[in-house]
Amino acid sequence: MAHMTDAPKDTSHPLPDFDLDSFTPYRLAVAAKRTSEELARQYRERFGVSIPEWRVLVHLAHTGDGTSVKDIEGRVQLEKYEVSRTAKRLAEKGLIAKTAHASDRRLVQLALTDEGRSLMAELLPLAKAYQAEIERRLGSAFDGLEAGLDSFLGDDA
Amino acid sequence: MAHMTDAPKDTSHPLPDFDLDSFTPYRLAVAAKRTSEELARQYRERFGVSIPEWRVLVHLAHTGDGTSVKDIEGRVQLEKYEVSRTAKRLAEKGLIAKTAHASDRRLVQLALTDEGRSLMAELLPLAKAYQAEIERRLGSAFDGLEAGLDSFLGDDA
DNA sequence: GAATATTCGTAGCATTCGCAACGAAGTCAA
DNA sequence: TTGACTTCGTTGCGAATGCTACGAATATTC
Numbered sequence: 001m002a003h004m005t006d007a008p009k010d011t012s013h014p015l016p017d018f019d020l021d022s023f024t025p026y027r028l029a030v031a032a033k034r035t036s037e038e039l040a041r042q043y044r045e046r047f048g049v050s051i052p053e054w055r056v057l058v059h060l061a062h063t064g065d066g067t068s069v070k071d072i073e074g075r076v077q078l079e080k081y082e083v084s085r086t087a088k089r090l091a092e093k094g095l096i097a098k099t100a101h102a103s104d105r106r107l108v109q110l111a112l113t114d115e116g117r118s119l120m121a122e123l124l125p126l127a128k129a130y131q132a133e134i135e136r137r138l139g140s141a142f143d144g145l146e147a148g149l150d151s152f153l154g155d156d157a
Numbered sequence: 158m159a160h161m162t163d164a165p166k167d168t169s170h171p172l173p174d175f176d177l178d179s180f181t182p183y184r185l186a187v188a189a190k191r192t193s194e195e196l197a198r199q200y201r202e203r204f205g206v207s208i209p210e211w212r213v214l215v216h217l218a219h220t221g222d223g224t225s226v227k228d229i230e231g232r233v234q235l236e237k238y239e240v241s242r243t244a245k246r247l248a249e250k251g252l253i254a255k256t257a258h259a260s261d262r263r264l265v266q267l268a269l270t271d272e273g274r275s276l277m278a279e280l281l282p283l284a285k286a287y288q289a290e291i292e293r294r295l296g297s298a299f300d301g302l303e304a305g306l307d308s309f310l311g312d313d314a
Numbered sequence: 315g316a317a318t319a320t321t322c323g324t325a326g327c328a329t330t331c332g333c334a335a336c337g338a339a340g341t342c343a344a
Numbered sequence: 345t346t347g348a349c350t351t352c353g354t355t356g357c358g359a360a361t362g363c364t365a366c367g368a369a370t371a372t373t374c
Contacts, residue, residue: 015218015281016281018215018219025192025195025196026212028306029193029234031310035185036185036186055183058175069322069323070323079362081361081363083323085324085325085360087323088324104322104369106323106370107321121173124173124175125173127175128175131180134182137308141304141308144301145306147302149184149185151298152192152295153184153187153191225352225353227353238333238354241354242354244353261339262339263351264352264353
């Protein structure tokens with residue numbers, strides 16, 4: 001690609017102005033990272049649970065047991081290989097159990113163990129409190145944020 | 158850790174309701190990932206530039222040459238080791254040049270090469286167009302989103 | 315029923331990430 | 345000047361990530 005002389009440094013291309021700080025994808029990325037990390041600190045340090053693990057656990061807590069990897073894929077915005085690996089880790093930690101589906105043995109059934117359930121019984125209220133704190137912090141701006149996010153997520157998630 | 162009998166499956170803990178889809182950190186994460194990937198496709202495929210690389214390039218295009226790693230750290234929400242590695246890659250690709258600062262030789266000056274400049278001359282209009290498309294897509298919801306994001310980012314970025 | 319195609323989940327591999335430790339360069343204090 | 349301390353940037357290492365290919369189980373077609 002056009003590798004001209006390196007000598008005359010400036011003048012050549014008067015690059016257009018561009019302010020990263022007002023670039024929506026960047027702003028979303030930073031906001032997402034902040035909230036995720038702020039929350040993740042709570043359950044990473046206290047429970048040793050990562051974000052993908054958290055997502056899978058929430059889904060299992062929400063939809064009940066007997067969910068397959070395929071069911072979770074997409075619903076929590078994880079690729080199937082991520083779900084697979086996450087499930088493996090959660091099983092190793094004793095938080096979920098993996099069993100083969102009775103009639104279709106391609107499917108793997110995921111279910112919270114008792115230990116997983118009691119962990120979620122502690123975690124979910126924390127998450128709810130965090131959500132409440134966000135809403136409080138944003139005040140009247142919260143509804144606008146929600147409406148904006150709806151436009152992005154409208155299709156499927 | 159408390160691994161009780163696995164037999165009696167439910168009843169034990171009536172877990173609180175929790176809907177991941179309406180959890181703000183999750184919604185932000187998904188929206189961020191979508192926009193980033195949508196944009197990244199454009200410049201990853203066409204220019205072979207990753208997101209951290211893009212951020213560093215934008216910063217250099219915006220603030221002019223002679224910026225140090227330390228200057229960039231924080232401004233584009235990257236850790237210093239990320240900036241360091243990103244700069245290394247960009248230099249290998251010939252998009253930026255790294256030179257030692259004249260008086261303080263701890264500092265490394267980063268500057269776009271001519272090749273980097275012409276790449277940015279192509280990239281920045283693409284990004285601007287994408288921003289315009291987002292604003293068009295969101296319509297009246299855009300302002301609300303901005304206000305909400307401001308509340309998250311208010312402090313420093 | 316046999317051959318083919320499809321779905322589900324996993325694993326290999328290379329890359330990237332995150333942390334923490336390090337070396338080099340500079341500053342400060344005596 | 346010497347020695348302790350700080351700042352800047354890089355790197356080693358283990359873990360996580362993303363892609364792709366693969367094997368097992370099922371569905372489909374003839």
